[in-house]
Amino acid sequence: MKNLKTTLIHLLLVAGIAVVVGPFVYMILTSLTTDNYSLPSPHKLMTDTKSLDNFAQAWGKNHFQLYFMNSLLVTGATMLFSLALSSCMAYAFARFPFPGKELLFRLFVFTLFVPAIINIIPQFTILKALHLVDRFPGLILLYVGSGLVGSTFFLRGFFERIPRELEESIVIDGGGRFTIFRSIYIPLSLPALGTLAIFSFQGTWDEFVVALTVMKSEAHRTLPVALQLFRGQYVSFYGLFFAASIIALIPTIIVFLVFQKQFVQANLSDGSIKN
Amino acid sequence: MRRALNQYAQVSPYLAVGFALTIAFVLYPMVKGMYISFFHYNVIKPDTSEAAGFGNFGRVFGDPMIGTALRNSILLALVTVPGQWIVGVMLALLIQVKTVRLKVVWRLVYYIPVISSWIVVSYLFRFLFADGHEGFINYLLVDMLHLIGEPIGWLQNTWSANLVIWLVSIWKGVGWVMVLYLAALQSIPQSLYEAAEIDGAKPATTFLQITLPLVRPLTAYVLINLINGAIQAFIQVYAITQGGPMDTTQLLNTYLYKQAFQYFDFGYASAISVCLGVFIFALTYTQQRSIGRDRIEY
Numbered sequence: 001m002k003n004l005k006t007t008l009i010h011l012l013l014v015a016g017i018a019v020v021v022g023p024f025v026y027m028i029l030t031s032l033t034t035d036n037y038s039l040p041s042p043h044k045l046m047t048d049t050k051s052l053d054n055f056a057q058a059w060g061k062n063h064f065q066l067y068f069m070n071s072l073l074v075t076g077a078t079m080l081f082s083l084a085l086s087s088c089m090a091y092a093f094a095r096f097p098f099p100g101k102e103l104l105f106r107l108f109v110f111t112l113f114v115p116a117i118i119n120i121i122p123q124f125t126i127l128k129a130l131h132l133v134d135r136f137p138g139l140i141l142l143y144v145g146s147g148l149v150g151s152t153f154f155l156r157g158f159f160e161r162i163p164r165e166l167e168e169s170i171v172i173d174g175g176g177r178f179t180i181f182r183s184i185y186i187p188l189s190l191p192a193l194g195t196l197a198i199f200s201f202q203g204t205w206d207e208f209v210v211a212l213t214v215m216k217s218e219a220h221r222t223l224p225v226a227l228q229l230f231r232g233q234y235v236s237f238y239g240l241f242f243a244a245s246i247i248a249l250i251p252t253i254i255v256f257l258v259f260q261k262q263f264v265q266a267n268l269s270d271g272s273i274k275n
Numbered sequence: 276m277r278r279a280l281n282q283y284a285q286v287s288p289y290l291a292v293g294f295a296l297t298i299a300f301v302l303y304p305m306v307k308g309m310y311i312s313f314f315h316y317n318v319i320k321p322d323t324s325e326a327a328g329f330g331n332f333g334r335v336f337g338d339p340m341i342g343t344a345l346r347n348s349i350l351l352a353l354v355t356v357p358g359q360w361i362v363g364v365m366l367a368l369l370i371q372v373k374t375v376r377l378k379v380v381w382r383l384v385y386y387i388p389v390i391s392s393w394i395v396v397s398y399l400f401r402f403l404f405a406d407g408h409e410g411f412i413n414y415l416l417v418d419m420l421h422l423i424g425e426p427i428g429w430l431q432n433t434w435s436a437n438l439v440i441w442l443v444s445i446w447k448g449v450g451w452v453m454v455l456y457l458a459a460l461q462s463i464p465q466s467l468y469e470a471a472e473i474d475g476a477k478p479a480t481t482f483l484q485i486t487l488p489l490v491r492p493l494t495a496y497v498l499i500n501l502i503n504g505a506i507q508a509f510i511q512v513y514a515i516t517q518g519g520p521m522d523t524t525q526l527l528n529t530y531l532y533k534q535a536f537q538y539f540d541f542g543y544a545s546a547i548s549v550c551l552g553v554f555i556f557a558l559t560y561t562q563q564r565s566i567g568r569d570r571i572e573y
Contacts, residue, residue, distance in 0.1 A: 006374040013369060017384055019446070023399050024387065026411055030402075039405050042414040085293040092289035098282040111301050112503055113555050117528050118548035121311065121318070121541050122304035145300030148293050177285070198390075206392040208510055213536070224394045228514075238402070245395040252390045260383075 031055065031242035039238055054243035058230075064244060066219065067226040072251065074136060074211075074222060075204040078143040082200050083193060086148050090155035091181050105156075108149045116146065120213050127214060134216040142214065143204055151196055158192040159185055194259040201255045205248075223248050305552075312545035324542075331546035341547065343523055344530040351441065351526060352505035358445040359501055363452025368482070370453070371460045382457060386450040393447070397514035400443040404429035433523040436516045440524060443511050448504065452497055459490045506555060527551050 032050040033040055040048070058064055093105055123142055124133070132138025162185060170180045186193070208224040215221060221229075227248060230241045312331055314324040335341055370381045388396065403411045406428045408418065413426035429435045463486065471481045487494070509528045512518060518525035518533065525533070527547060535544035 002374070006372070009369050009372055009375055013366075013375070013381055016366065017381075020385055020388060020450075023396075023403055023446075026403060027399055039402055039409045041409050042411050042418075085296070088289040089293040092286045096282065096286040096289070098286050099279045107302075108297070110556070111297075111305065112499070113506065114305060114552045115506055115528055115531075115548055115555075117507070117509055117532055118308050118535070118545055119301065119304035121535060121545070122307035123300055125307070125321070126299055126303070141296065142300055145296035148297050149301060152293070178288075181289075202390055206394070208394050209513075209532070224392060227392075228394055241398065245392070245398075248395065249391055252392070256386075256390050 027242045028246065031239055031246055033239055054239040055247065058240050058244040059247060061240075062226070062230065063218070063221075064226065064247075067221050067223050068247070070136075070220060071205060071223040071248075074139055074143070075201055075251075077136075077140045078147075078204045079197055079200045081140065081144045082147050082151055083197060085144065086151035086196070087155055087186065087189070087193065088181075089148065089152040090159050091185055093152065093156045094159035095185075109153060111149055112153070117209065119146070120210060123210075124214060133214060134220055136220070139211065139214055139222075142210060143207065147200065147203065151200065154196060154199075155189065155192060158189045162188050198256055198259045202252055205252055308545045309549050311541055312549045314542045316541040316545070318539060318541055327542055331543045332550070334543055335546050335550050340522060340525065340530060341527075344525045344527045347437065347524060348506075348508075348526045348528070350437065351444065351508055352502060354441045355444040355448070355508075356498070356501045356505055358441070359448040359452050360497065362445065362449045364456050366449065366453040367456035367460055370457060382454060385453055388447045389450040389454075391447070393510040394514055396447055397443060397511050400439060400446075400511075401430070401515045404439045406431065430516055431520055433520065436520065436524045440511050440515060443515070444505075444508065448501065452501070455493060455497055456490065459493045460486065463489055 026045070029045040029050075030040055031054050032052070033045060033048045034051060034053050093101065123146070127133045127138045127142065130138065132141065166184050166188075167180050170183065175183070206224060207222075208228070211222045212225050212228075215225070227241065227244055230237060230244055313327055313329075315327050315330075317324045366381075366385060369375065370378055375381075404413075405411075406413070407426050408414055410426065410429070412429070416422045417424070417426050427435060429439055467485055467489075468481060471485055476484070507528070508526060509532070512524060512526050512529045513532075516524045518529050522530075531544040531547040531551075534540045534547065
């Protein structure tokens with residue numbers, strides 16, 4: 001009975017994996033076949049000879065490497081700045097008393113529910129006023145600024161769960177608030193920060209609409225925008241597009257694997273239990 | 276008063292920069308959006324924009340497309356939020372079972388769609404559900420399983436196209452829900468379950484009476500994010516159907532984006548956005564207060 005149940009569960013999980021992985025297998029097979037002037041038929045995918053031509057082409061053509069580096073720069077900088085700023089803000093909301101705190105926080109949380117898509121127009125006018133349209137600092141600022149509320153909301157909960165008693169040793173040593181922040185709150189929240197790093201990397205690496213709207217010149221494109229434009233440029237676009245997509249997925253997977261460990265112990269768990 | 280000033284002085288080093296950025300790129304744009312919605316806004320020369328009064332809002336209520344887009348947006352939320360949650364939680368519960376092996380592998384594989392890019396995944400589904408025998412799903416259903424006689428034009432019909440959009444949204448989000456619940460489930464003391472077992476509780480009862488109440492704050496966090504994701508949904512429609520056929524799969528988001536960046540009718544687009552914001556605010560108002568409380572328990 002018990003064995004049967006376990007076998008059934010494993011079968012279910014395997015079936016689920018087929019649904020999850022199936023589309024990716026299709027994607028990889030397509031990227032390995034060439035001469036795809038129309039969408040390759042599943043029959044062709046199975047029987048055709050496979051080659052890595054598409055990968056070589058995708059990487060070499062169409063300024064792909066430039067776009068790849070652009071994305072890496074924008075995403076890396078965004079991740080760093082938003083981690084630094086949101087942990088400061090979360091600390092402020094978690095451990096400082098000041099008038100209007102909860103009201104301000106409520107206002108922040110409300111903005112999470114408003115469709116962000118329309119903000120692009122005023123955001124664009126602000127960047128224009130700062131002379132930052134079509135420049136990387138502008139895009140990075142915009143990404144950092146629009147993501148802070150969510151990350152602060154996420155981190156505040158973790159900071160509040162850290163026992164205040166831990167601060168005492170620092171206070172006795174004459175340390176100030178910043179020392180407490182740096183040597184207690186940050187190290188103890190590494191799992192949360194790791195999780196946030198993954199979310200932030202993913203979200204930015206993936207971002208499409210803002211990059212499409214704000215970055216005008218070809219040399220400043222990021223990967224998602226470039227990928228989408230692959231379509232118009234080549235007749236045999238299917239294989240190339242998927243080869244390029246697979247290359248684009250690699251950094252996210254690397255970041256995920258690096259921060260995996262933090263993510264695993266993650267941590268929402270500690271606090272998600274009511275005592 | 277002086278104490279308040281002192282408190283602000285202390286907190287400002289931590290708050291000032293982030294707050295300024297949030298004002299610049301979130302709060303100000305929201306207010307500006309409301310302002311724009313009262314104008315026939317001219318993007319190139321904003322100064323020459325003509326006041327529209329409530330004209331744009333009048334159009335919102337007279338535009339038949341709004342009805343369609345609102346329907347699609349609501350259906351997307353109604354289908355994908357519970358869909359992701361139920362499948363994600365079930366996966367977590369299955370993987371959590373003590374006798375299940377290779378827990379790390381399951382978790383990693385089910386998480387792959389989450390870390391994949393939206394634009395890539397959307398195109399992938401668009402090709403999987405392509406017309407005729409070339410589309411893999413048609414090939415699977417017609418040529419391999421012989422479930423249906425003729426290939427379906429998935430993206431040519433409103434409801435099958437909507438179905439594809441819902442499927443990709445659920446498919447991509449399930450792993451995220453699963454990972455968070457797995458972590459939470461692992462930290463529930465085993466003794467509680469043993470006690471329930473001794474009392475002869477059924478698994479379903481155990482889940483409803485013990486597990487769910489214990490992870491309530493997590494559920495709030497997950498649901499907020501899922502609802503938020505449904506509200507912000509955009510790329511799947513933009514990349515898979517472009518709102519077609521005949522604009523019948525537009526979401527409010529894609530429709531207002533089209534108004535803004537294809538027809539450059541920013542005033543009207545902003546009016547749609549403001550209405551949507553008010554609608555969401557009204558809908559979530561009661562929940563917002565309980566969210567505030569739950570957060571403290573985290």
